[in-house]
Amino acid sequence: MKRLLTSIALLPSGLRAAAGEKHLKRRLLRLTKHSALLLVVLGVGGMLLAASGIIPIKASSRHWALTDWFLSFAMQRSVATHSLGIKTPSLHSLDDPSLVLKGAGHYESGCSPCHGSPQLRLPRVPAAMTPPPPYLPPKISHWEPEELFFIVKHGVKFTGMPAWPTRHRDDEVWAMVAFLRALPALDAAAYRKLVNGNLAPSLDVPQYGLPRREDVPEAVTESCGRCHGADGRGRGEGAFPRLAGQRPTYLYAALQAYARGARHSGMMEPVAARLSREEMRALAHYYGNLKEAAHAGSVPDDAAAIERGKAIARRGIPSKGIPSCIDCHGPSATPKNPHYPLLAGQYARYLVLQLELFEKQQRGGSAYAHLMRTTAHRLTQEQMYDVALYYAALPPTAGN
Ligand code: HEC
Ligand code: HEC
Numbered sequence: 001m002k003r004l005l006t007s008i009a010l011l012p013s014g015l016r017a018a019a020g021e022k023h024l025k026r027r028l029l030r031l032t033k034h035s036a037l038l039l040v041v042l043g044v045g046g047m048l049l050a051a052s053g054i055i056p057i058k059a060s061s062r063h064w065a066l067t068d069w070f071l072s073f074a075m076q077r078s079v080a081t082h083s084l085g086i087k088t089p090s091l092h093s094l095d096d097p098s099l100v101l102k103g104a105g106h107y108e109s110g111c112s113p114c115h116g117s118p119q120l121r122l123p124r125v126p127a128a129m130t131p132p133p134p135y136l137p138p139k140i141s142h143w144e145p146e147e148l149f150f151i152v153k154h155g156v157k158f159t160g161m162p163a164w165p166t167r168h169r170d171d172e173v174w175a176m177v178a179f180l181r182a183l184p185a186l187d188a189a190a191y192r193k194l195v196n197g198n199l200a201p202s203l204d205v206p207q208y209g210l211p212r213r214e215d216v217p218e219a220v221t222e223s224c225g226r227c228h229g230a231d232g233r234g235r236g237e238g239a240f241p242r243l244a245g246q247r248p249t250y251l252y253a254a255l256q257a258y259a260r261g262a263r264h265s266g267m268m269e270p271v272a273a274r275l276s277r278e279e280m281r282a283l284a285h286y287y288g289n290l291k292e293a294a295h296a297g298s299v300p301d302d303a304a305a306i307e308r309g310k311a312i313a314r315r316g317i318p319s320k321g322i323p324s325c326i327d328c329h330g331p332s333a334t335p336k337n338p339h340y341p342l343l344a345g346q347y348a349r350y351l352v353l354q355l356e357l358f359e360k361q362q363r364g365g366s367a368y369a370h371l372m373r374t375t376a377h378r379l380t381q382e383q384m385y386d387v388a389l390y391y392a393a394l395p396p397t398a399g400n
């Protein structure tokens with residue numbers, strides 16, 4: 001050994017460096033070989049362990065405290081990192097009562113069966129999941145709005161927390177975030193009021209032309225009425241479209257489009273997909289025939305905008321290739337194609353939203369939906385608002 005060291009010391013320094021480098025390379029090679037071997041052994045061992053069937057996958061045994069901590073830590077870090085680029089609407093706009101109402105309607109059918117609500121607390125069956133869906137009110141303050149958006153839009157892998165039913169639009173997910181932010185302050189009564197509104201409206205009042213209670217389809221009292229009202233007026237805030245007096249052919253085609261996934265809405269697609277053709281027909285008929293229902297909601301008192309909107313609706317803007325809306329949507333003395341929706345008396349807010357969705361190519365619909373795409377694309381934001389206000393201000397019975 002001593003002799004070897006002396007001979008190395010006697011070598012010229014270049015040669016010495018080459019020998020050291022070779023040695024290092026050899027060690028690295030050995031290390032790599034050992035690690036690869038270890039990985040193969042671990043892999044084979046893991047497969048054998050899994051094949052033996054002794055790894056428990058029982059939800060009943062819950063996670064170990066350490067697994068629980070690790071999964072929750074990894075989830076929080078992932079949400080924090082992935083939500084970095086998300087642009088949040090102003091907090092002020094997230095406080096909008098119309099957005100909160102829209103989120104509430106869906107929470108009751110899409111989320112409370114797992115997460116419970118101030119009226120129900122935690123339901124028993126999902127509480128036996130691993131991990132169990134948490135009761136949300138005390139959790140909300142731990143998250144920023146963009147983090148809630150990310151969780152609701154994408155769901156959480158390996159936990160049972162589903163993604164939003166459609167990826168084609170984000171506005172509905174923000175409505176859910178708006179509701180979640182309001183949730184911690186709600187007691188059972190406030191929650192019930194927000195979610196259900198007045199589910200049993202004056203159905204017997206004859207001047208609205210409403211049918212007798214026993215003629216109301218079951219789906220209306222069980223589901224649709226919560227958001228659209230049993231009277232079809234859409235609950236006054238513009239969160240949900242008015243259906244009363246709409247053409248039944250259009251309503252039926254819209255339900256079919258949602259059910260097929262040809263019109264995108266995380267709120268309406270699951271509802272429509274559960275209906276049979278006969279139920280769709282009955283519901284379209286029911287809502288379409290609520291003719292006399294009163295005006296849907298209050299319209300901003302902006303006479304100048306309504307006047308500008310009227311000009312667009314009647315004459316279009318020929319220089320920009322925008323056709324007149326009344327040619328298809330009325331009001332006019334001659335009946336139009338029953339696939340074209342009536343817009344008179346509809347909420348301005350809902351009309352603007354649909355025009356924006358058409359413009360962003362996020363609104364599908366029936367086989368006629370393409371007629372709207374180029375039109376919406378050519379309208380400015382202000383023109384959308386003006387023409388929506390014109391239609392919202394018309395009485396719902398304005399004509400064909
Ligand atoms: C099938 C059951 C299920 C449904 C339906 C469901 N969730 Fe969840 N959700 C879960 C589970 C399980 C978790 C726990 C995930 C975890 O532990 O990381 C969760 C977690 C969450 C969280 C994070 C809570 C926290 O602080 O850890 C939020 C927020 C949430 N869900 C919102 C919603 C909303 C809003 C809806 C409805 C659109 C919904 N969830 C529908 C099962 C569900
Ligand atoms: C959770 C709330 C909710 C429930 C419950 C609900 N809807 Fe809707 N509905 C909405 C929303 C929100 C929209 C607008 C969606 C969009 O932007 O496309 C809508 C749109 C519609 C439309 C299209 C209207 C138009 O002018 O294009 C029809 C038709 C409709 N719903 C019928 C029904 C029927 C029938 C039921 C019951 C079986 C029902 N909805 C249940 C929230 C709901």
Ligand code: HEC
Nearest residue numbers: 323324325328340341351354355365366368369371372387
């Ligand atoms: C050539 C016929 C045609 C013209 C012209 C037209 N539309 Fe439409 N519009 C349609 C059809 C068809 C639909 C329904 C698409 C579907 O859902 O199947 C529609 C849907 C809409 C909707 C959504 C309604 C709802 O209940 O969801 C709005 C809002 C709308 N149009 C506004 C306008 C405005 C504003 C103009 C004028 C600038 C206009 N349209 C011109 C055919 C037309």
